[in-house]
Amino acid sequence: MKPQKPWVPFLFVAPALTFFIFAVLVPMIATAGFSFTDWNGFGEFNFVGFANYIELASDNIFAKSFTNVFLYILATLVLEVLVGLCLAGLISVQKSGSLWFRVALFAPVMLPMVVVAVLWSFIYNPDFGLVNSVLSAAGLEDWTRIWLGDPDTALWAISLVSGWVFSGFFMVIFYSALQQVPTELSEAARIDGASEWRIFWSVKIPFIRNAIEVGVLLCVTGAFQGFDLFFVLTNGGPFNATEIPTTLLVRTVFRNADVGYGSAMAVVLTLVILIVGWMFLRIRKWNDQKELRT
């Protein structure tokens, strides 16, 4: 049947579409356009073709920023997702009194990241920070470090802060998912002699696989968007050891006033995120098909 007013559906999507065009599409196209110029943010545009992209290809710091962000992703997958999963498992087993435990672990998520970063910059301060003071007081003077100033420890120190913040977030997600696991399944396994540990890994985890996949996706995309912790704690230092694409991009655009080059970085970063997202979906689809076959 032919609709009498075919334009009505378009009317409904128009507000959202308008917002999408001006808030997402136009900036993206503009950024892609800027990446072919040497614009400094306020002067004249000069078309430079692919010069920015050619320069990016040999930019060691840009390459290092991706290495760093992938290492950060690996660390946060453990410190945020895995730890969050384990915490969710613990509180789902012991329900009495777990409310305070959940609140305490979730509290860091409610703090603004800049506040978290400033807080941890005091904790990590090499001269009067909590970590080194505790180590010194415990007679472990040799273990004290310039945590954020040592290229060997800076990235892991930031990852730990990230884990402290977001493990509680993932714990809540996984805890909610675990509440959906039918008690019959656990009870059946228990009757069959399975331990709580075995029930958790072999019954509950497979059941909440979708939630875990969402958690991993959130963790990976969140890591690419990470900026505030890095900016406040190390600003990409020491010696680019914690430089990630976003900090480098901000420095290039806002410090060095190189909007053209920064736009090329943004385009490449967007492409990498899209590729990672696409790979994630492919792997998920492949797993689903494999499951159907078996």
Added chain:
Amino acid sequence: MLKIKSTAVVALAAASALVLGACASSSDTTTDTEAVTSTESVSEGTLRVAMGSPGEAQIAVWDQVAAQFEMTNPGIDVEMNYVDDDLYQTIGLPNLLSGRDAPDVYFEWAGSRLAERYEGGYAADLTSYMTDGVLSGIWEDSTFSSGEYNDKLLLVPHKADVTNVLWYNVDMFNELGITPPETWSELMEVCRVVSEAGFIPMASGNKDFWAAGNWLGHLTSRVVGEDVYDSALAQRTSFNTPEWVEAFGYIKELADNGCVNESANAIADNEGAQLFFQGEAAMHPIGSWLVSWAIGEAPDLNFDYVNLPAMPNGAGDQGSVIGVVTGYVINEKSPMKDKAAEFLALANNAEFVAKFIEAEAVPLALSAANAELDDRTARLNSMLASSNTIVGPPDTDYDLEVADFFYRAVAAVMGGVSTPEEAAAELAAAIE
């Protein structure tokens, strides 16, 4: 604290202006903009003034200037825009200038930045205002040369800052029986004595690179010579030369001898200052602004300064001072240049100069000559005035990206990550 009459301020203006002015006017230009001292008489509208945040005390003075200007100019609203310092210095000001409500008056540093503003069409020629207009008679004429470019006066001078000296804890030095170092070998000896006593010889917070970058920049200029320093930072010559390797070698020596806190590259400038304020460190290399800061944060600290020690066999002037003149520019595109000039004249009259001095800023205006200043501030001004050579800080006198590369290179040497040879080669490659 001893207070002395600062008659050095005027002399300071003259001397600092000469050298910095030479730097600013050394650049080539092809622009042929005519002098703009328009006779337009806009009597109503909004006068927009932009600057980095000068701190609460000075903001209060600027707000009073604005209020008084509005009172004497009915129909004119003054809109003061105080922007975060780092943001203002980088993308903030260019964004404001290219925006719809561009400032009529804005803060700027003398040197290459000022030339860039002129070339971009954002700096009006103020020659007639300053020679026989509303801005005449407020400063020594020689002060203007710091803001001169292409034979045009572009900058209304406001302040001159020594951006780096070596502050030291007088009581700690007395206790340890050491004297302020005046040569490189004396500095190394002081480092040894202070380290052995269990203190940090020099505290620096270099996470954002400029803090140590500026004083190490000054150090390198003493070694390679001011001409070589200027030409390399202006990208006319390479950093990958034996003289730069030698200069970076002294930074390595500083690090090897434990002169600087190991945490230098991991902590912010205020954290570095705290080490000095709390008596953990014997020395702290930073600029003239430390005086008011330290008086507020560590009122019991007995501190004084010494200029950067002389470098052995250095090609530069071993009495050089690193410093910069700052002031205000009237936007070439402003429809109310006359009012903008009147506003700046008001801000620099005797009444407001006295208020700025109370707010720990020492304007270059003639009326500041008789003001009572902190002894150290007065001596710093005097040192700047009497110096034959004033070196420009990399991040105000040169391209920001080049300054950033330079700062990172010296930080890498100081942190032991790069050898002097590697730093020189990598810096040259990055700039090329």
